[in-house]
Ligand SMILES: *[C@@H]1O[C@H](CO)[C@@H](O)[C@H](O)[C@H]1NC(C)=O
């Protein structure tokens with residue numbers, strides 16, 4: 138199980154010393170000084186003016202450090218907390234004193250995401266025009282936004298903090314530390330901010346190849362699949378058909394938050410280099426703008442009639458009170474690009490009579506026990522998760538077989554989503570999502586009923602949910618997981634116009650201990666650019682050894698545990714003088730711990746898993762770094778997936794340190810990887 142400790146204090150290395158306070162004074166003689174009290178360190182709204190409403194006032198300036206999910210990450214002590222004066226629902230506007238724009242400015246923002254009603258605005262004094270706007274991200278932890286203001290350099294401007302959102306939840310915006318001029322870009326030498334906000338947002342898709350656009354966005358992974366704009370979650374419809382791998386994603390093109398679900402579509406010849414195709418599935422048309430109906434998760438199969446998508450038609454029963462909430466419908470294509478809805482939909486009209494409405498995520502598989510096409514569907518009896526089984530008699534005719542498996546003690550959740558059932562080696566594997574975690578069970582299946590022998594977590598890290606399996610045309614069992622999860626509010630890429638990412642493609646196998654293992658597919662080797670640095674056999678003593686500086690790379694280590702005398706060793710990844718992701722292997726209890734408490738804008742916490750040493754008493758780690766993404770594959774088949782989102786451009790360091798003795802590394806290599814979009 139995972140454990141988080143979001144309250145560990147941040148090592149604010151150097152930050153406090155470097156942050157010089159902006160002195161009040163005549164802005165005209167100091168073009169880059171910014172407004173008075175730009176970081177609220179007076180503890181008051183001195184220099185700011187309440188323009189309207191009661192959302193802001195003398196109680197708005199606070200110096201609290203943490204909220205329910207961790208640190209605010211304000212600059213120094215004080216900041217404006219949008220709820221402090223009059224709660225979530227209050228509205229109003231706060232305005233800074235006037236100052237001259239330089240060529241760049243930056244500030245911290247957090248709070249609700251609502252581009253029209255919650256924003257920080259840059260206003261030109263001469264005509265009152267709002268030049269730039271930035272909303273929150275549905276998180277209380279601050280992000281630094283950087284604005285290119287060179288078009289207005291020298292002009293008199295001010296900042297407004299605007300709240301016209303009356304929602305009970307995320308109806309507020311927080312603000313801190315406006316910086317104008319050179320200080321806007323960094324916290325001093327060696328700590329240059331990654332750019333979030335308008336400088337990236339402004340580019341429109343289609344102007345440049347994805348390769349260039351994705352490269353420019355400093356937080357954008359280069360080979361983990363992302364959508365250029367919008368929100369994605371579950372991977373769906375995974376299939377290799379006529380030599381091409383297809384990856385669909387649950388997709389909201391109209392915002393960086395979840396919304397009416399479409400299916401985004403991408404194709405690849407190697408399951409590494411994806412190319413976007415037109416949106417494959419749309420939500421049903423609606424007149425009601427609050428209608429959340431959509432094309433939910435599902436799967437793909439092919440036969441002589443073409444390629445078929447079979448998925449959940451989710452109907453928002455608030456907008457359609459008499460409808461069945463979830464049915465199974467199909468869409469087909471003869472060429473794999475455009476999909477036509479089947480005329481006889483739905484193919485399954487809903488859950489069996491009397492069962493709860495929750496009934497989703499059909500996943501097909503070929504069942505060798507009776508040579509038929511079957512599918513599993515996630516369900517519930519309101520106490521335990523359930524998996525229902527259906528059988529096809531032809532492409533569009535499906536009938537219920539029964540309940541293939543259900544929980545008995547609620548310990549993996551009261552509802553199960555995204556089930557997959559597959560033969561693997563001489564066993565069967567059932568995996569599903571419950572309690573916002575991915576679970577697998579290894580056991581047997583007789584064509585009707587699954588019997589579990591062993592249970593475990595699909596992923597030891599924080600950023601994985603809704604994994605989907607598929608068998609490729611060479612017979613390998615491959616899988617892709619959403620590198621995100623529901624409990625986390627961390628989507629720091631929102632200001633850059635996108636949210637959500639898919640994992641690299643992995644191959645599934647049965648581990649030595651009978652559990653489900655993951656290893657990266659061989660095709661990922663094609664991402665290598667430049668030379669692999671062979672770091673050879675090394676003896677690491679207590680002192681920290683630098684292994685390199687890369688953030689789009691693959692690091693492979695083999696540790697000779699027999700010859701190692703240290704009690705533990707720690708790899709420091711995505712490291713600069715202010716932050717790092719730590720990976721510690723404890724040799725005595727064989728535990729690998731991932732620590733992101735001081736790593737960046739991503740989910741802070743600690744996650745651990747026991748890693749069994751391999752043959753010859755060695756430990757291998759195969760680590761994929763992709764700017765903001767981190768995937769760590771241990772030799773025994775354990776994987777940790779995490780979204781880190783470093784704050785600083787210099788956070789690329791890789792080093793290792795041994796504790797109480799020596800670590801013997803053999804076959805260490807560091808390979809720079811390129812973009813899968815180029
Ligand atoms: C929050 O407010 C916005 C507009 O101010 C509205 O469009 C949206 O539906 C509201 N969301 C909720 C969950 O109430």
Ligand SMILES: *[C@@H]1O[C@H](CO)[C@@H](O)[C@H](O)[C@H]1NC(C)=O
Pocket residue numbers: 421450451452457460461464466478482483
């Ligand atoms: C989804 O279900 C709703 C409600 O039953 C129905 O109106 C709609 O046509 C269905 N959509 C599709 C694509 O079949």
Ligand SMILES: *[C@@H]1O[C@H](CO)[C@@H](O)[C@H](O)[C@H]1NC(C)=O
Pocket residue numbers: 723726728
């Ligand atoms: C293993 O040991 C380390 C260091 O003492 C400790 O932090 C960790 O919690 C231990 N893990 C387990 C599973 O015992």
